Amino acid sequence: MIVKAIAAVALALAASGAAHALRPAPAACLLLEQGWVRAPMAGRAMTAGYGQLHNRCAHTVSLVGLHSAQARHVELHRTEITDGISRMRPVPGLQLAAGQHVSLEPGGLHLMLHGLQPGVVPGSQLELEIDDGNGHWVYRLPVRAR
Numbered sequence: 001m002i003v004k005a006i007a008a009v010a011l012a013l014a015a016s017g018a019a020h021a022l023r024p025a026p027a028a029c030l031l032l033e034q035g036w037v038r039a040p041m042a043g044r045a046m047t048a049g050y051g052q053l054h055n056r057c058a059h060t061v062s063l064v065g066l067h068s069a070q071a072r073h074v075e076l077h078r079t080e081i082t083d084g085i086s087r088m089r090p091v092p093g094l095q096l097a098a099g100q101h102v103s104l105e106p107g108g109l110h111l112m113l114h115g116l117q118p119g120v121v122p123g124s125q126l127e128l129e130i131d132d133g134n135g136h137w138v139y140r141l142p143v144r145a146r
């Protein structure tokens with residue numbers, strides 16, 4: 001569930017005077033459903049996040065940016081098995097076709113969070129901001145042991 005849309009709602013509110021009807025805020029194209037973050041191992045400042053990305057718009061949408069105030073940077077990674085060795089590689093500029101679902105799951109595509117703040121522990125929440133080119137959408141993802 002999207003908990004707030006930072007820029008979009010603020011702009012919509014600023015643009016609507018008291019005498020004008022409130023314009024509907026732009027809607028998110030990309031939704032992250034069932035999102036969660038794996039609690040980092042003790043002493044580690046990185047971890048992964050998962051969920052289902054869904055483009056509910058009728059056109060192709062790019063994942064423009066990922067940010068969290070609780071991590072130095074967030075990127076999209078893909079786990080690949082090469083010669084029996086599991087490696088993770090950054091995936092720049094993911095695009096989803098109209099209506100497409102993409103699963104972020106262990107062993108596949110995932111969110112990679114680097115430089116985590118100390119409070120990211122089981123039972124806490126991590127705020128993740130997704131920029132889909134249509135706005136910045138903020139999610140609060142539960143942090144779980146698994």
Ligand SMILES: [Cu+2]
Nearest residue numbers: 077088111112
């Ligand atoms: Cu990774």
